[in-house]
Structures are given as C-alpha cells and as structure tokens.
Amino acid sequence: MNAPLVDIRDIWHRFGQHPVLKNVSLTIAAGSYTILLGPSGSGKTTLLSILGGFVNPSEGKVLIRGQDCTSVPPAKRPTTTVFQDYALFPHMSVGGNVGFGLRMQGVDGATRAAKARDALALVGLAAAFDKKPHQLSGGQRQRVALARALVIEPAVLLLDEPLGALDLKLRRQMQDELKAIQKRVGTAFIHVTHDQEEAMALADHCVVMNDGRIEDEGPPERVYARPATRFSATFMGESTILAGTVIESSDRTSTVTTPVGPVSLSSALPLGSTAALAIRPEHLVLGAASAGTKLGEAAVSDVVFQGSFKRVLATSVEEPSLRFIAKLPATSIVHAGDRVAISCDTDQIILLTD
Numbered sequence: 001m002n003a004p005l006v007d008i009r010d011i012w013h014r015f016g017q018h019p020v021l022k023n024v025s026l027t028i029a030a031g032s033y034t035i036l037l038g039p040s041g042s043g044k045t046t047l048l049s050i051l052g053g054f055v056n057p058s059e060g061k062v063l064i065r066g067q068d069c070t071s072v073p074p075a076k077r078p079t080t081t082v083f084q085d086y087a088l089f090p091h092m093s094v095g096g097n098v099g100f101g102l103r104m105q106g107v108d109g110a111t112r113a114a115k116a117r118d119a120l121a122l123v124g125l126a127a128a129f130d131k132k133p134h135q136l137s138g139g140q141r142q143r144v145a146l147a148r149a150l151v152i153e154p155a156v157l158l159l160d161e162p163l164g165a166l167d168l169k170l171r172r173q174m175q176d177e178l179k180a181i182q183k184r185v186g187t188a189f190i191h192v193t194h195d196q197e198e199a200m201a202l203a204d205h206c207v208v209m210n211d212g213r214i215e216d217e218g219p220p221e222r223v224y225a226r227p228a229t230r231f232s233a234t235f236m237g238e239s240t241i242l243a244g245t246v247i248e249s250s251d252r253t254s255t256v257t258t259p260v261g262p263v264s265l266s267s268a269l270p271l272g273s274t275a276a277l278a279i280r281p282e283h284l285v286l287g288a289a290s291a292g293t294k295l296g297e298a299a300v301s302d303v304v305f306q307g308s309f310k311r312v313l314a315t316s317v318e319e320p321s322l323r324f325i326a327k328l329p330a331t332s333i334v335h336a337g338d339r340v341a342i343s344c345d346t347d348q349i350i351l352l353t354d
C-alpha cells in the first residue's frame with residue numbers, strides 16, 4: 001500500500017487544562033477530498049490549525065510525505081490554508097493578491113503574473129486579473145482566495161469553512177465548483193464544515209468529529225448507509241433511533257425489545273446487551289401495510305413540503321417520547337393530525353455499536 005500523504009498520529013491538544021483533541025489519528029491519501037465534519041466545538045478547526053502549523057499539538061505527530069512536520073512553521077510546510085474570510089488585500093489587484101505568495105518566495109514579476117493568470121483561469125476568473133477585490137461578488141472573492149492558495153502548488157490545501165460566508169444557493173453552486181477544481185488540480189483538500197450536506201456533496205473521505213474525537217470515517221456513502229455510532233447516525237443525516245435490550249439471540253439473529261415492541265435483526269448480539277437501532281427517514285413506511293418490521297402507530301405532528309419530497313414528523317402512540325422522522329414522495333397525501341401505522345424494511349435497520 002502507498003504511504004499516506006498526511007499521517008496524523010495520536011494527537012492530543014489541550015487549551016489550558018481543557019482537552020479539545022483526544023487521541024486523534026488519521027491518514028489522508030494523495031489526491032483525496034477529505035471533509036472534517038462535526039458540531040461547533042468538536043475540534044475541527046484545532047485539527048486543521050495543527051495541520052497548517054498554526055497550533056503546536058500538546059502530544060502526537062503530523063507527518064507529511066513521510067516528514068515530521070509537527071513543529072515546522074506554516075510557511076515552511078507543504079500546506080496552504082484558505083480562511084473563511086478570504087483575507088484578500090483590498091488595495092491590491094486580484095492578480096497581485098494571487099501572486100502574493102510567489103512574491104514572498106522571491107519569484108520574478110513575469111513568472112508571478114503568468115502563474116497568477118493560470119491559477120485564475122483554473123477557478124474560472126481569468127478576466128478578473130486587474131480588478132480589485134471589492135469589485136467582485138462573494139463567490140468570486142472565494143475563488144480568488146482559492147487561486148491564491150493553489151498558485152504556490154501546496155501538497156495539501158486546508159480549507160476552514162470556505163463557503164461559510166456565502167448564501168445557501170451560492171454555497172451549493174460553489175460546492176460543485178470546488179469539487180471540480182480539486183479533481184482538476186489533484187491536490188489533496190482537507191475542508192472543515194459543520195454542514196452535512198456539504199460533506200456528502202464534496203467528500204471522498206468524510207471524518208465525523210465529536211467532542212475532540214473521530215466518531216466515524218469513510219466514504220460518505222458508507223458513513224450514511226452504515227454509520228458506526230449513534231452520534232454519526234444523527235449528525236450525518238437524520239435517523240429515528242430505537243434503543244433497547246437483546247432478549248433473544250441465536251447464531252444469526254437477535255431480537256431487541258424497543259419502546260415499540262420486539263424487533264428482530266439478522267445479526268448475532270450478546271443476550272442482555274443494549275442495542276441502538278437507527279432507521280433513515282427514506283426507509284420508514286407510513287400507513288400502508290408493509291411486509292417489514294412493524295413499529296406501531298404514530299400521530300403525525302408536522303408535514304413539511306420540501307419541493308421534491310415531504311418531511312414528516314410523527315410521535316409514537318406507544319411511546320410518546322419517540323419521534324419518527326420520515327421522508328415521503330412529494331405527492332404523498334399525509335396531514336398533521338393523521339394517525340398512521342409505521343413500519344420499515346427490516347434489512348434497512350442500522351445496528352449501532354455504541
């Protein structure tokens with residue numbers, strides 16, 4: 001197997017007494033798009049700052065291309081960071097901004113201008129070379145920041161909430177562009193966000209962080225379909241969670257008591273252990289009799305039309321603290337106040353390990 005481009009080993013980080021990263025290890029493959037996803041305070045930015053050389057970890061190592069970079073200052077390591085506020089120089093032209101890093105490296109003016117033009121072309125802004133940052137839109141300024149980072153050809157590009165300042169529509173547009181640019185240049189991107197849709201749209205490799213630890217990591221399709229933990233199942237997309245105890249177990253099957261009655265699974269689990277089951281919204285069936293697992297009756301509390309589908313919230317009649325979250329076709333006829341039978345395809349029940 002090829003050595004990873006970035007190898008993060010056993011990182012702990014404390015601000016004062018407070019540990020914000022707790023034994024984080026992670027490898028990043030060359031050419032990959034990695035998303036660090038997690039709620040506010042989970043340690044994403046701290047990890048990115050350690051990768052960029054802005055923060056020295058309390059313990060652990062960062063190797064880039066096999067070299068120990070843990071204590072190497074930002075300008076001397078093969079990484080560049082794109083910050084959320086872009087940090088463009090307002091008095092300098094777009095071309096000057098993009099060529100700035102090369103100027104710091106002592107590259108001559110003609111080469112700088114040529115490389116800055118190429119980098120601007122790469123992000124679709126060739127015509128903006130002589131403009132000033134204030135003449136550009138938010139999305140364009142974001143692309144200038146990206147060109148400025150890419151022009152110095154880093155091995156790893158670090159992006160801290162790069163789309164955070166954009167409105168939702170532009171944000172989704174820029175996601176497509178970011179992904180296309182990353183594939184074009186082939187540089188490894190490591191991108192911090194708390195937006196799970198952004199993670200699913202962009203990542204080859206998604207790292208779910210919670211309270212200073214990595215909860216789950218893998219291709220977003222895998223993290224979504226088979227989340228490793230309960231946190232991952234609720235943070236990367238939504239789930240209905242049923243918690244219970246294993247009351248029957250054989251070589252290949254188990255039965256778990258849940259607030260809505262016993263549920264059989266095709267996995268062997270230790271008798272008496274606790275289990276959490278997650279069901280994705282698109283796998284819940286409302287109303288119509290289903291051949292799958294019956295989950296009792298529920299009262300529909302809210303129906304939200306979302307264009308291509310309806311998001312339905314319903315409260316279990318058997319266990320009022322249990323809330324079902326379902327996603328139904330936009331044409332479904334369902335109203336708040338309806339009482340419906342709930343079921344799901346047994347094969348789609350996700351067993352969570354924590």
Ligand SMILES: Nc1ncnc2c1ncn2[C@@H]1O[C@H](COP(=O)(O)OP(=O)(O)OP(=O)(O)O)[C@@H](O)[C@H]1O
Binds near residue numbers: 039044
């Ligand atoms: N310079 C600092 N001094 C003290 N505590 C800090 C410092 N920077 C971050 N923290 C704390 O470390 C924890 C992790 O912060 P971090 O910014 O890494 O999280 P995050 O997941 O990136 O969150 P957000 O999405 O809000 O930026 C938080 O509890 C934060 O308050």
